[in-house]
Amino acid sequence: MKSGGFFVSCIIHNNFVYNTSVHSVRERWRMASVFPVGRIVEPPDLVDRSEFVGELRQRLLDGQSLMIAGPRRIGKSSLAREVLRQVREAGAYTAKVDLFYVTSVEEFASKFLQSILENRVGVIAQATRAMEGVRKLLSRAEIRAKLHDLELGITLGNRDADPLELLETAVMTAERLAARDGRRMVVLLDEFQEIDRLGGEPLLKRLRALFQEQSHTVYLFLGSQTTLMQTIFADRRQAFYRFAAMMVMPPIPENAWRDYVFKRFMENGMRLTETGFRLLYERTGGHPYCMMAVAYNALVYANLQGLQHVTADVMDFAYEQALSQLQAIYDVQWQELHRFKHADAVLMALVNGTRPYTLPLSRSQVAQGLEYLMRLSVIERGEGRGEYKLVEPMFGEWLKRKQEL
Ligand SMILES: Nc1ncnc2c1ncn2[C@@H]1O[C@H](COP(=O)(O)OP(=O)(O)O)[C@@H](O)[C@H]1O
Ligand SMILES: [Mg+2]
Secondary structure: OOOOHHHHHHHHHHOOOOOHHHHOOOOOOOOOOOOOOOOOOOOOOOOOOHHHHHHHHHHHHOOOOEEEEOOOOOOHHHHHHHHHHHHHHOOOEEEEEEHHHOOOHHHHHHHHHHHHHHHHHOOOOOOOOOHHHHHHHHHOHHHHHHHHHHOOHHHHHOOOOOHHHHHHHHHHHHHHHHHHHOOOEEEEEEOHHHHHHHHHHHHHHHHHHHHHOOOOEEEEEEEOOHHHHHHHHHOOOOOOOOOOEEEOOOOOOHHHHHHHHHHHHHHOOOEEOHHHHHHHHHHHOOOHHHHHHHHHHHHHHHHHHOOOEEOHHHHHHHHHHHHHHOHHHHHHHHHHHHOOOOHHHHHHHHHOOOOHHHOOOOHHHHHHHHHHHHHOOOEEEOOOOOOEEEOOHHHHHHHHHHHHO
């Protein structure tokens, strides 16, 4: 079979079919995105989350802060965006910061503050990473007029202000703004485990002390390193103990995927076969990102070949393509594992179906390897006692093939 080659891999990352050479292949190709991969998904592509979104929305509007920890690429950010959209619709103010890309406390403060102020001044086109940029923004007369009652001048006016003080100002501004305008403020802090890298315990303590005093502002914390998040929120010694209710992301049921995938192919003039679907669901283990990536490749391939039936063969081809596109992500993930003692060896044993405790390692070394893998959200506990399974079966398959090379 001929591979989709360069342009298939270039569109998979953007997911908007803007390449005219692709577009002209088939008129029926929808200009909207189909099977969005690797970016925020919105309804109606957000499969099976409406009930959970509704619950989160309600709890936040009721004033409860929440925390969701779960592996990468299972749909936390997409879910949270929809929650934010809905609470906004209900009249709340919202703000969000993704800490993954934040490199300093000052940058955190500056991004946070801008996001808060947007509720009053409208979208700030070029968000700035430095507080200096925020100061410039605030020096504009029309902006100042909209924010005159927020007492922003004191700390921000001081160019030598400590970054922590700036962050404090941001946090307090969220509350002040919400109180002044009689709104609830919902703040999304994505990849919150990064707080550890930015400032460790002292930063956490400071934040917690501030958060606790707020009555209008609630927080939705997301994190992709499950154990670290659990330590931050559940460990008594930690500052965030009991601050937020831990919510568990429910897996997407097979039937919800089935309805969605069959429907999408149908809308594109193709019929997915039952064995095609089985292959898709079983090989990806129903992992959201992988499901979407494989389905998308199948759609592109069937479309280019003018196929009307998406069979198991087509899906198998799409699976291989998706696996090679995941190479870059999995390479990094594997490299990261080497930094954690015994994590790589223990994972290889699991991938090969050998019991980790039969490895030439001590029991405590194996236990440590397992613990790291859990902490990195690469594995999770299986049904039986002492059983573990890979969060992303395609990562396992990739590893298996790597070791055979
Ligand atoms: N509910 C869902 N329905 C459909 N696809 C999803 C869903 N959740 C996640 N995905 C897929 O996974 C990708 C990653 O989602 P994202 O929200 O960024 O996850 P996370 O924040 O957990 O890393 C999305 O681009 C999409 O392809
Ligand atoms: Mg995310």
